[in-house]
Amino acid sequence: MEMMILISLCLTTFLTILLFFKSLLKRPNSNLPPSPWRLPVIGNLHQLSLHPHRALSSLSARHGPLMLLRFGRVPVLIVSSADVAHDVMKTHDLKFANRPITKSAHKISNGGRDLVFAPYGEYWRNVKSLCTIHLLSNKMVQSSEKRREEEITLLMETLEEASLSSSSVNLSKLITNMVSDIMGKVVLGKKYSGEEGTIDVKTITKSFLDAVGLSPVGEYIPSLAWIGKITGSDGKLEKITKQFGDFIEKVLQEHEDTTADKETPDFVDMLLTIQRDETAQCQLDKSDLEVIIFEMFLGSTTTTSAVIEWAMTRLMRNPECLKKLQDEIRSVSKMNSYVSGKEVENMNYLKAVIKEVLRLHPPLPLLVPRLLSEDVKLKGYDITAGTQVIINAWAIQRDTATWGSDAQEFRPERHFDSTWDFVGRNFKYIPFGAGRRLCPGIGLGSVMASVTLANLVKRFDWRVEDGPSGYDKPDLVEGAGIDVCRKFPLVVFPSSA
């Protein structure tokens, strides 16, 4: 085995040197964006660190808001200013409307038969329209209020019990489970948590996002693909895909027997009805249904839970903001103990808090990568078709030129005078992306986050356990990966207000 590894490394190095000299000889007369120094074979991969959004932000502080990196031999454009993001996602949006699809993403998405990786075109448009009509439209979001209320009420009961016994709770876990149960009910018709054969949402989503993102070395350097086998990442992906496939198979089987008789069909029922209709505009087979359901169910869970988790973290670190928010919620929502979606619409400070959380902690800080389909000139630089594009929303949303010298501070009040919304009209604020590939789940995600937060804050006062140094504020340490949630779970004491 060691001998094989050595031979592969020697061969790879030899080939890279050969290619390097070849590319020097043939270098076209093009004007490329600045690039940081890179290593042979791996290019700039080693500079990404565990927190790529931070590492790329530091690199762009030195090399500018438009940089060209290499992940292995793949050219990757890094965009770190609102001005360049506008050129990519507005001026040339159509040319940047595809996604790069790595080997793992190809496997998970069944070759782009989902929504995130589907090539821009008719199939993507049809699937997006199905998901919007049957799940994500304002009408559908409003109609799922009852399911949200049931799950939020259960969460409140757990917290009441903890309050009565003065015990701590792992709020991160409770929030993830609650969001996944809401999505279970909305997408799959019921919640599957606790059932035999069910899936661990957090683990599966994490593996999915790792596969989607700045994924393993072998994805970018084919000659090093064997590393995935040795480290076990290939096997892990295989296992997760199978586990999720089996779970969805079970869900589909249950629906196949009952869909026709249901009074209020769920999202899976709707997809099955469309699949059986031979005249439907979008022809889907069973494996297409699987990947679409997978995305709707899981894609929303990590992102929405992260927003609620960071909101609680920031509020507990800023007691005066927490107090202001409690005052607003308690004055608007006086009648029932449950704060509804309708009531939340009239809470301006809550809206500002959510906006500020999404500014400082966008759950996908590098959005989802794009792929350039035709040559283009950006800010005078030549960018060739096939270049991957990463937009660093995290860096853009902390830029002091836009947000002032206190850009790193949590200050919801800064949003009072702004008319910026979530739909990517202003490229200084893009937590849900922008342009054709804008997130279609904005309505559902933001309602789930706002309503949950309003209920948590209205009903309880919060504190964390004092550490050895008496420090009583939750930390801000981020977990590794392309989705950014807390590294350590938020363990807190609720006390009934």
Ligand code: HEM
């Ligand atoms: C607060 C919660 C959420 C955040 C912050 C978020 C963020 C994002 C971002 C940044 C993108 C990439 C946009 C781009 O490339 O320009 C995206 C895409 C996407 N999101 Fe969300 N999302 C959230 C909730 C949801 C929900 C609830 C769903 C569905 C149930 C969803 C489904 C999707 C899908 C399918 C895409 C791919 C769209 C495409 O490629 O055409 N997201 N999201």
